[in-house]
Amino acid sequence: MKSSLAEGARNRTLAAGVLLPVAVLAAFRLLFVEPQTDLLAMRRVELEQRRGEVARARLAASRLPQLEAEVSRLRRRLAILHRGMPEAQDASAVLRSLQEVAVRSRLTMQSFALDETRPGEGYEEWPVRLEVTGGFHELASFLDAVSGLPRIVTIDRLSIRALPSGKPNSTIAATCIATTYVLREPVDGVDAVRGEGRLRR
Template identity: 25%
Template structure:
């Protein structure tokens, strides 16, 4: 069944000019409406969606670039922190080195002409990153001998702090002092 367009054109040509203009305008309006409905509106929605995605991706890109700029700085800080940790680990004795360190402290006291009255390792105290090993010490000797002992302890390769120092004369007229203190050494918490 073929459609004969000539029949339609003949019918339209017999209509008055006002009707022909209305048919033409109606056809144009229908075509415009179809274009807007089927092409323009979907593409506008797609453009809006893509613009939103583009904004989101640009924001992610800016954040990534900012992180990349800081990456080198953060890597340097990490390397420095790891170096500091390795240095600190060298200063902190391991579990197996503790007895030798305590013997070294005793030897330093004897070399400083001090008589040990008490040398009592105490229970270890756990801290966040390390373990504190306290030792109660009581010695007898002259003031300068005690000062020499403390100086030698401060020069050990390992960290040893001397705290709670108390010096009392052995006798009221004597130059000999009874010194009590606590030495604290540390080891890394494994």
């Protein structure tokens, strides 16, 4: 019986000797390895996200020269358009140039009146109601000269009527709306050509 007790104690010691390291390993895995494995998995997901962000940033960076070229092209085009649209203080000069073009085209200016301005986004339309008399060829010369002005001027609502015979150089009367476009002044003195800043309303 003594030997069976000793053998039972030895088996229990042996079982405890085997189970204790297994329990320690299980506890170590549960407390240290699995959290680190979860942390490692989270880090891998973050790494993949960062790699995706880097790939998108590289793609954007590769397109940057084309975008800069496009911005430069648009700025040049805006500068050209800016030359075609006077600022408010230049509008009277454009209106005078319409009258000068009529005189050079040998038309007689009967009336010349500024209609109510119409606001646009960053500009205003300044319609001018014109009435001229002269001949068909002179009117065609006037319209051609207006299209060649350095400033943008459009002609709308052109109406032509015959005049009673009497004056050989004055066979028609024409009325139209000549509209010039005027840039609004930029706020805080910011350059409107560069497209920076906000425009006054």
